[in-house]
Amino acid sequence: MKRITTAAVLGALALLGACATATPYQPATASDRGFSELRIEDNRFQVEFSGNSLTDRRTVETYMLYRAAELTKQSGFDHFRVVRRETDADTRIVPVGGAAYTPFYDHFYLHYRYFGPRASYFRDPYRFYRPGPTYFSRYGYYDPFWGGPVEFREQTRYVASAEILMGKGEKPDDVAFFDADQVIFNLSGQIRRPGT
Numbered sequence: 001m002k003r004i005t006t007a008a009v010l011g012a013l014a015l016l017g018a019c020a021t022a023t024p025y026q027p028a029t030a031s032d033r034g035f036s037e038l039r040i041e042d043n044r045f046q047v048e049f050s051g052n053s054l055t056d057r058r059t060v061e062t063y064m065l066y067r068a069a070e071l072t073k074q075s076g077f078d079h080f081r082v083v084r085r086e087t088d089a090d091t092r093i094v095p096v097g098g099a100a101y102t103p104f105y106d107h108f109y110l111h112y113r114y115f116g117p118r119a120s121y122f123r124d125p126y127r128f129y130r131p132g133p134t135y136f137s138r139y140g141y142y143d144p145f146w147g148g149p150v151e152f153r154e155q156t157r158y159v160a161s162a163e164i165l166m167g168k169g170e171k172p173d174d175v176a177f178f179d180a181d182q183v184i185f186n187l188s189g190q191i192r193r194p195g196t
Contacts, residue, residue, distance in 0.1 A: 022055040024194045025063050033157075035067040040163070044083075045071060048161040057158045061087055062190055064160040069183035077166035081177045085162040094155045 028034035028050060038046040049064035072080045171179045 020054070022059065022192075023051040024196070025066070025191045026194050035063060037067070037071055043075070043077065043166040044163065045075075045166070046161065046163050047071060048159060050159040051157060053155040053157050055158065057087060057089070057160075059190075060158040061160045062187055064162060065178070065183060066187045066191055068162060068164050069178065069180040069187075072164070072166050072180040073184065075166060076168075077180065078168050079171040079177055079179050080164040080166045081172075081174075083163040083165050083176075085160075087158055087160045089156050089158055091154055091156045093152050096151050096153050 023033045026032070026034040028036045028048075033050040033052055033055075035047070035049045037048070040046060045068075047064055047068045049060050049067060051060040051063075068080055068082075072078070167177075171177045
C-alpha cells in the first residue's frame with residue numbers, strides 16, 4: 001500500500017513540475033500548446049507556435065521560425081519567404097494566494113474586480129431599500145466562508161504565426177527570405193524539446 005501511495009505522490013509531483021515549465025518545442029495537441037501548421041498550397045503553409053504563460057515572446061517567435069525551416073526541409077524545399085508574420089498576446093489578470101481553493105474564483109478571475117473588499121462597481125442590489133450601511137453595501141459581494149483573492153498578477157500567453165512561401169534553389173537576396181538549413185543550424189541550440 002505504501003508503494004502505491006509513493007508512486008501516486010511522485011506522479012503528482014511530476015505532473016506539477018511539467019505544468020510549471022515553459023512550453024517545449026513539440027506538436028500542439030488538444031490539451032497542450034506547441035507548434036501546428038496548415039497547408040494552404042503545395043509550397044505555402046500557415047505555421048503557428050503557441051506557448052503557455054511561462055514561455056516568453058522571444059521563445060515563441062524563435063520556435064515558430066524554427067518550425068518553418070524544419071517544415072521547409074521536410075517538404076523538399078531549400079528556402080522560405082515570410083509573407084505575413086504576427087505575434088498575439090493574450091493577457092489576463094489572475095488572482096494569487098489569499099484564499100482557500102474554490103472553483104468559482106478560478107473561472108471568473110476577470111470579473112473578481114467587481115466583488116471583494118475593494119469592490120467599487122457591484123454593490124448590494126437592495127441598498128436603496130435598507131436604512132444604514134450593511135455588510136454587502138459596505139464591502140460588495142464577498143463570501144466570508146471562502147474568502148477571496150487579495151493579490152493579482154498578469155498572465156500573458158503568446159502565439160506567433162506566419163504564412164510562409166517555400167522555394168527551391170539558392171535563396172534570393174531579400175530580407176524576407178530565409179535559408180532553411182542556416183535557420184535550423186543557428187537556432188537549434190535554443191530549442192528545448194520535451195524531457196530535456
